[in-house]
Amino acid sequence: MNYFSTFCIILTLIGCVKNNEIKNNEYNKIIVHKINNDCWGICNEYSVELTNENTFKLKIDNFYKTDSISVQNFIEGNPKTIDSTKIGSFSGKLNQIDFERISEKINTISFPTIKYESNDCCDGITKRIIYYYDSDNKSRTLESMIFPENIENLIAEIDKIVYQNKFKRESTFYIEK
Numbered sequence: 001m002n003y004f005s006t007f008c009i010i011l012t013l014i015g016c017v018k019n020n021e022i023k024n025n026e027y028n029k030i031i032v033h034k035i036n037n038d039c040w041g042i043c044n045e046y047s048v049e050l051t052n053e054n055t056f057k058l059k060i061d062n063f064y065k066t067d068s069i070s071v072q073n074f075i076e077g078n079p080k081t082i083d084s085t086k087i088g089s090f091s092g093k094l095n096q097i098d099f100e101r102i103s104e105k106i107n108t109i110s111f112p113t114i115k116y117e118s119n120d121c122c123d124g125i126t127k128r129i130i131y132y133y134d135s136d137n138k139s140r141t142l143e144s145m146i147f148p149e150n151i152e153n154l155i156a157e158i159d160k161i162v163y164q165n166k167f168k169r170e171s172t173f174y175i176e177k
Contacts, residue, residue: 035126036062042071060165
């Protein structure tokens, strides 16, 4: 019986350590930048900051019109058409469904330990992610044009929210680069 009690105590301690590890990898804040270094097409530039308390900040530097006439004009060699109504600083909270969907995607990616090859190969937009986690507010920065599929899916979800932009316009604020 003594071995059984010891075994149960060890399992309980391991469980506590495992739960603590999971909590320590949950995000405090994530910052996503889309930076137009080598994009020859219509690539929007923005920065997003989302906290685990659902505080959302959006700073759009360049946003191009993508209606059929603007795209056709670009294809024909005319300059890209900037949509100045979308440029600026915005803040607010995500609706609960979007917040849970994005948080779930963030928490399924092991940002502190993920391995990926930075790929800055071609025509495209550079993406930089700064991920803050655990109680010590540790961070990890990732940068590439092309990330593994799970990270690209997260960025696609953030893109949807940026393109809908239902946030309050604010005076200019800073988002960490």
